[in-house]
Amino acid sequence: MNVDHTLASFSDYAFFSAFIIYSLALVLSVVFYIKRQGLVDLERERQEHEDVASHEHQLVSVGSDSAPVAADSTASSASDMSDDAEKKIAGLIAAREASAEKFAGMTQSVVWLGIMVHVTSVVLRGLSAGRFPFGNLYEYITEITMFTMIVAAFYLQRKDLRVLWPWVLTPILALLFFGGTKLYVDSAPVVPALKSYWRAIHVGSVSIGASIGMVSGVASLLYLLRMWQPVGKEHGFFGSVAKPLPSAKTLDAIAYRTIIVTVPVFGLGIVLGAIWAESAWGRFWAWDPKETVSLITWMLYAAYLHARATAGWRDAKAAWINILGLVTMVFNLFFINLVVSGLHSYAGLN
Known part of the structure; x- marks a missing residue:
């Protein structure tokens, strides 16, 4: 075409x-x-x-x-x-x-x-x-940042949460800059391996789940900052930075409520990818680097939910698990796609 x-x-x-x-x-x-x-x-x-x-x-x-x-x-x-x-x-x-x-x-x-x-x-x-x-890494980053902004725009309409915009826009702009300068490719048809209706369903589900997970991860990072700099007891440079932030309880609630949506949506994207893999490669799971790290990310998000429901873990311990999930997702997005070879290597090409 x-x-x-x-x-x-x-x-x-x-x-x-x-x-x-x-x-x-x-x-x-x-x-x-x-x-x-x-x-x-x-x-x-x-x-x-x-x-x-x-x-x-x-x-x-x-x-x-x-x-x-x-x-x-x-x-x-x-x-x-x-x-x-x-x-x-x-x-x-x-x-x-x-x-x-x-x-x-x-x-x-x-x-x-x-x-x-x-x-x-x-x-x-x-x-x-x-x-x-959804045919290459440039388009995927454009899409995932779009969904993240839509989720954030709806969630941050509350007046007391609008102070979080600098913390959301900064990583979004960094991703867009990197995607537009280092990963850009001209619009073109996809390779034969990607010509399937499963592509839109699988990639769409994963990207929406990952977008909501990004909002949750940022909220957990700010939660740790607020725990370190409690309301009314801020000190030093980081205390000055933390002053406008909501309470630790509010930030923790944002992280928890958004990850509740991330776990099923992101998990559904992995399952749909496995179904597509069976029809394309003849097996549901191949322990490909990208699908393996995606599974690890989902398990970390699920572990965060479990930790939040477990007595003794409803504090910084649980937040660190959520942040680790965010780190593995970013690692999967860049390192696995750009450095490691696998069955998903064509994701960075047209």
């Missing part, structure tokens, strides 16, 4: 445009993140003022029995000063919060624009060659 080079060119333009839009979203999200850091400091300063005022009021109340007139005058003066300070801080917090929310809203809007352009790139790539765009 002939390739429509016009559509292929438009797909490439859309890919580049999506990268630029995501980059803009990253800049906006970093500005929002920095503003949230300042807001955290202001809110804690207000809390300190309230605690001091409360303590002073208690001291004045204790002395009111012996000198009621003087005590009333002192209490009134202290109360006026405290009210003025609180009003000033409250006004500053309201102004900065409004400014921060503008950047949060802009980030969310730009992200959705980037997703629409990203989806357009994937669709046009498939239409240009008259097939599903």
